[in-house]
Amino acid sequence: xxxxxxxxxxxxxxxxxxxxxxxxxxxxxxxxxxxxxxxxxxxxxxxxxxxxxxxxxxxxxxxxxxxxxxxxxxxxxxxxxxxxxxxxxxxxxxxxxxxxxxxxxxxxxxxxxxxxxxxxxxxxxxxxxxxxxxxxxxxxxxxxxxxxxxxxxxxxxxxxxxxxxxxxxxxxxxxxxxxxxxxxxxxxxxxxxxxxxxxxxxxxxxxxxxxxxxxxxxxxxxxxxxxxxxxxxxxxxxxxxxxxxxxxxxxxxxxxxxxxxxxxxxxxxxxxxxxxxxxxxxxxxxxxxxxxxxxxxxxxxxxxxxxxxxxxxxxxxxxxxxxxxxxxxxxxxxxxxxxxxxxxxxxxxxxxxxxxxxxxxxxxxxxxxxxxxxxxxxxxxxxxxxxxxxxxxxxxxxxxxxxxxxxxxxxxxxxxxxxxxxxxxxxxxxx
Ligand SMILES: NC(=O)C1=CN([C@@H]2O[C@H](COP(=O)(O)OP(=O)(O)OC[C@H]3O[C@@H](n4cnc5c(N)ncnc54)[C@H](O)[C@@H]3O)[C@@H](O)[C@H]2O)C=CC1
Ligand SMILES: O=C(O)[C@H]1O[C@H](OP(=O)(O)OP(=O)(O)OC[C@H]2O[C@@H](n3ccc(=O)[nH]c3=O)[C@H](O)[C@@H]2O)[C@H](O)[C@@H](O)[C@@H]1O
Numbered sequence: 070x071x072x073x074x075x076x077x078x079x080x081x082x083x084x085x086x087x088x089x090x091x092x093x094x095x096x097x098x099x100x101x102x103x104x105x106x107x108x109x110x111x112x113x114x115x116x117x118x119x120x121x122x123x124x125x126x127x128x129x130x131x132x133x134x135x136x137x138x139x140x141x142x143x144x145x146x147x148x149x150x151x152x153x154x155x156x157x158x159x160x161x162x163x164x165x166x167x168x169x170x171x172x173x174x175x176x177x178x179x180x181x182x183x184x185x186x187x188x189x190x191x192x193x194x195x196x197x198x199x200x201x202x203x204x205x206x207x208x209x210x211x212x213x214x215x216x217x218x219x220x221x222x223x224x225x226x227x228x229x230x231x232x233x234x235x236x237x238x239x240x241x242x243x244x245x246x247x248x249x250x251x252x253x254x255x256x257x258x259x260x261x262x263x264x265x266x267x268x269x270x271x272x273x274x275x276x277x278x279x280x281x282x283x284x285x286x287x288x289x290x291x292x293x294x295x296x297x298x299x300x301x302x303x304x305x306x307x308x309x310x311x312x313x314x315x316x317x318x319x320x321x322x323x324x325x326x327x328x329x330x331x332x333x334x335x336x337x338x339x340x341x342x343x344x345x346x347x348x349x350x351x352x353x354x355x356x357x358x359x360x361x362x363x364x365x366x367x368x369x370x371x372x373x374x375x376x377x378x379x380x381x382x383x384x385x386x387x388x389x390x391x392x393x394x395x396x397x398x399x400x401x402x403x404x405x406x407x408x409x410x411x412x413x414x415x416x417x418x419x420x421x422x423x424x425x426x427x428x429x430x431x432x433x434x435x436x437x438x439x440x441x442x443x444x445x446x447x448x449x450x451x452x453x454x455x456x457x458x459x460x461x462x463x464x465x466x467x468x469x470x471x472x473x474x475x476x477x478x479x480x481x482x483x484x485x486x487x488x489x490x491x492x493x494x495x496x497x498x499x500x
Contacts, residue, residue, distance in 0.1 A: 070249065072096070073146035075171050077104055077135065079115060079328075079394070080188060080220050081152030083227045086120060089127035090232065091256050096134045098142045108135040116393035116420045119228040143178040148249065150186045150218070151199075154328075161335035163192050172199045175213075176206030183213045184246050188220050190273050190333055192340050196240065196266035216241035216250060217266045219273035224327065225391030238262045240269025274340075277333040278351055283318040284325045285357040291321035291498025292364065301498030302480055321497045323399035323452060323478040324361030326388030331358070331397045361497075362399040362478075366406060368495045369448050369476045376412035380471060382446040383407075384439060385453025385479075386418035393420040399478070400452035408432050417442035419455055440469060448474035454481045464490050 070093065074085045077097040085097045099105050104114045111125030127133035136142050143149065153167035168191060175185055187199060200215045217240035222230035236259055239250050247263050254261070262272070287305060294301040301321045309316030325331065334351055341348045373379050388398040395401060398421075407414050408430075416423070417436045424430065436442040439461060443449055449470070451458060459481050467473055467490065475487055477496040487494035 070148050070253065071146050072253070073098060073142050073149045075099075075142075075149060075151050076153035076167070076189070077101075077108060078152065078154065079117070079224060079227065080222070081150075082108065082113065082115075082124065083117070083120060083222060083231045084150055084152055084188060084220070085133060086123045086127065086228070087231045088253065089130075089133040090123060091253075092132075093253065094132055095127075096136060096142055096146060098136055098139055100137065102137050105135045105137050116391075117224065117227050118391055123228065139174055140178055143175055143183075144180045147182065148184045148186065148253065149175060150188050152188045152220075155189050155191055155332075156328075157332040157335055160339065161332075162339040163190075163332070163336045165191065165195065165198070168195065168199065169202050172202035173206040176203035177208060179203075179207065179211050179213065181211055183211070184249050185213060185215045186218045186246075186250065187215070188218055190219060190277075190329065191217070191270060192336055193267050193270045193274070195270060214241065214243040214246035215266070216243070216246045217269040218250060219269060221273075221276065224394055225389055234259050236260045236262060238264070238269045238272050240264050240266035242266065274333055274337040277330055278337050278354070280318050281325050281330045281334045281358070282350060282354045284320070284322075284330075285354040285361075287319050287321045288324060288361050288364075288497065289357050294321075294498035295500040298500055299498075300484070304498075321480060322361075322454075323365060323403075323497070324358040326397040326399050327394060328396040331355075362403050363406075365450065365476050365478050365495075365497060366403055369450060369474070370410075372474055372493060372495075373447060373472075376407055376410040379412050379447040380445050381407055381412045381414050382442040382449045383414055383416045384418075384442065384449060384451045384458055385421075385455055386416060386423070387421035387453050387455075390453055390455045393422070395421050395424065398452075403450065403452065403478075404430065404433060415442045415444070415446065418453065419457060421453075440466065443469050445469070445471045446474075447472045448476060450476045450478060451481060452478050454479035463487065463492070467491065 072088050072095045074081045074097045077099040085095050089095045107114050111128040113121040151171050155163045158164045196215050196217050237254050241247050291301040305319035308314050338348050338351050386400045415434045473492045475492045475494045480496040484499045
């Protein structure tokens with residue numbers, strides 16, 4: 070079997086690497102010629118630790134090819150993974166236009182049996198829709214199967230997650246399709262779940278929504294911790310020792326961002342509403358997340374009086390460390406608000422950059438180092454827990470600041486230490 074990956078973004082590029090690493094011949098197809106040109110040279114168009122080296126390795130071995138030629142690519146491959154984006158529409162439901170485009174291309178250009186696998190995160194029922202789009206676009210009837218095979222990798226840990234997944238979920242009604250997919254994944258050591266397409270699609274949303282729920286739960290609890298002068302991290306440690314709860318995703322902070330949790334929780338709520346089911350808990354999860362960055366800004370404002378003409382050093386822009394992804398990053402919303410309130414924003418992130426071609430952030434001073442960002446700062450706001458920020462010597466750096474105010478959106482610093490060296494220090498739930 071040779072494999073075609075359509076869409077070479079975070080998931081597509083990683084998936085292409087995974088199958089090449091497992092010994093298959095893989096081609097990545099994208100409409101973006103610049104991305105394809107870089108990938109052909111073994112270079113990645115986004116920051117993901119370890120991925121570029123593995124892609125380069127397989128580009129050089131010839132096991133991994135990249136193209137923009139959909140006619141040849143679709144005709145020449147038996148197994149096709151769809152990895153294009155499924156962004157939110159303004160009403161919060163998933164926009165399937167890229168999936169539809171790809172399905173129609175496959176239908177129109179297919180020349181024999183194809184196994185079409187949806188790896189993109191798609192609403193329950195999409196597999197049936199993809200089938201219908203393919204059928205409607207066919208010029209002559211060719212047999213095909215459609216399967217759902219959701220992806221669970223995290224950005225920043227994509228290589229590790231994709232090469233050693235916790236589970237492989239395959240949703241299909243076709244024995245031939247599940248057999249082919251099990252062969253493709255034969256070298257993986259993890260549980261496989263073979264189920265219906267709808268179940269596979271829902272497993273993906275239910276997983277992301279549950280993780281988002283854990284985060285919003287801890288963020289709300291953190292506010293109570295502040296009132297009681299209890300440290301939320303200690304509460305999380307105590308809770309996490311119960312194996313029924315588990316220690317992960319209990320980190321209070323600025324709320325969840327990224328290209329997935331915000332859109333997937335919202336899509337699940339919309340899907341449920343279309344079935345006349347109200348997901349009350351998830352609606353509140355979204356609301357808690359929406360107001361979470363405001364909580365830290367309120368603390369900073371009440372300390373400074375107001376933000377007008379104050380120098381605010383923002384440390385971190387990416388929605389989480391080890392990625393340059395700024396989609397739905399809480400830092401962006403905070404910068405927007407600070408600019409509205411006339412603050413002078415000085416920003417440093419080790420890899421992420423502000424959105425290109427956006428006039429909204431022109432007033433931000435983008436700095437090349439922490440030292441430059443905190444120069445004459447009236448307050449530091451830490452938005453992303455890059456490991457390097459945890460190693461800074463604030464005892465030495467504090468002389469650069471105008472006022473010793475530190476607002477830690479990720480509870481990264483030791484509160485007692487920071488206060489001990491003279492900072493007015495506030496985190497989320499560690500007052
Ligand atoms: N980013 C992540 O960590 C994860 C994302 N997912 C899901 O995977 C899907 C893809 O997400 P990302 O990789 O982040 O998106 P992305 O935006 O990084 O990549 C999508 C790619 O598809 C390409 N594309 C769009 N239309 C195309 C077409 N007609 N033909 C060929 N290429 C086309 C785009 O040019 C782009 O390179 C989404 O549904 C997302 O929810 C699932 C798990 C993890
Ligand atoms: O569907 C997806 O795209 C992916 O979404 C998430 O992965 P990702 O968004 O890359 O990153 P996470 O590590 O899950 O973090 C998401 C957000 O939650 C925040 N978070 C995470 C954990 C925590 O304890 N507290 C917390 O605030 C992070 O700062 C970040 O903003 C899931 O973890 C993946 O399993 C899934 O495949």
